[in-house]
Amino acid sequence: MKLYITYIFMLISGLSFAQDKDKERERQLALESAKNYVYEGNELIDADNYINAEMEYRKAISQAPSVVAGSYNLGNTYYDKGNYEEALYRHTEAAKNATSKIEKHNAYHNIGNVLMKEELCKEAVEAYKNALRNDPNDDETRYNLAIAKECAAQQKQEQDKEEENKDEDKENEDKKEDKKEDKKKEDPKDKGDQDKKDGEDQKDEDGKPKDEKDQGKGDKKEDKRQEGQPKPQPGQLSPQQIKNLLEAMNNQEQKVQEKMNAEKQKGAKIKTEKDW
Template sequence: MRQLIVILLIILSKSVIFAQDAKSDLHQGNKLYQQKKYTEAEAAYRKATTKKDRKVESNFNLGDALYKQKKFDSAGRNFSAIAASSTNPLVKSGAYHNLGNSLLTSKKYDESVEAYKKALLNNPKDDETRYNLAYAQEMVKKQQQQNKNNQNNKNNQNNQDKNKNKNSQDKNKQDKDKNDQNKNNQDKNDQDKSNQDKKNQQNQPQPNNVSKDDAQRMLDAMNDQEKGTQDKLKNKKLKGAKVPVIKDW
């Protein structure tokens, strides 16, 4: 029996020590948190969460320390776990509220709205959560409008690009048609010039286009003319002046 009493005393004393350790770690984490030493506070809170005593409070403060370090995803997971495991409506409401804040800061507006709604279901009198819910809903509307504007701008840009491509194609076609017309005009001018050259050649006398009779007559005429010229030269020689003879005796 004494042994059992001794064992019970040892167990009780260990529980008191663990409780004091958890309280000490939590107190140290709160002190560091107030000094804005959020990384050190996170380490103290994590140490406190390993003990059963004040585990919920330590987890809550751990989530706050993560949030202050802008570790929004990690903070959100922490608050989500608290909300899922707790049976206390006020604890669940606070966890969902902080989860909504983490999601809102990450611009996950639709998810933050759902988190705030769950917070209000567990604590309908929480005016701060109601205000955050209204703000998140307004951000959802703005995001939807922005997405709509972006889609309209994208569609307008696509239409402008299509019109630009169409105008470019039309211009290329016009340039091609113009080049084809110029080529046709040049070909026509070349053909007209060629036809005119042929016509001029036809109008010029063609020495080779002489009939056989004409050629014979021309040859006879040339022979008669040459004969007449020779006769004239011969007569001129006969009628020449006499040359005196000088005798040397």
């Protein structure tokens, strides 16, 4: 019985070992295949055949994502074509799958380059820092980091100024709105004060309306005139009417006299042209 159990255990162990060996063999084959695809892609890049090179790099990634060269070189291909979004994705993929410091350094360095093209300077600073953590002696990365820092500082200064201008514009707009509100509040009061002032101008010191007082004066004056003179009887002219009539007759007579004198002067004019 013990021999039987031992035999079964050895059989299972053998099968497991064989399966692991098969898996390792498959992994090695996939790695070799991926490397071959990368090699073919590199050859096509040298021949400026970017389309087919992209296809080979994609095959390499599909066969073995751990082969960082596939993602890395594909990212470089997209970078050269100006497709920075896809280039960033592939270099990030390479940085994630990288196992050595040199691979991580190269991936992060290129991520920084892509971010600088996208004018994401603050993010580029962090990418270059990650690259230097894996290779502190790379002078090119240090130089790019200095440029990225300067760019990030300038962008921050411009952003702060823009925010300040927005705050000033908002403050000015609020002031305008406050003035409008104040004007709306003041207008009814001013109108009421003006109406009150106009009303006071229409009254005298006794508090009565001026028009009414003047009308009262006119009435009194008319009554006084009528009281000082005898009222005309029906069918008779008043003394004032007689006076006005005499003055009109004199004026008419004077006009007639002036017209006759003018005719006399006209008749004495010397003619210079002969009549036919």
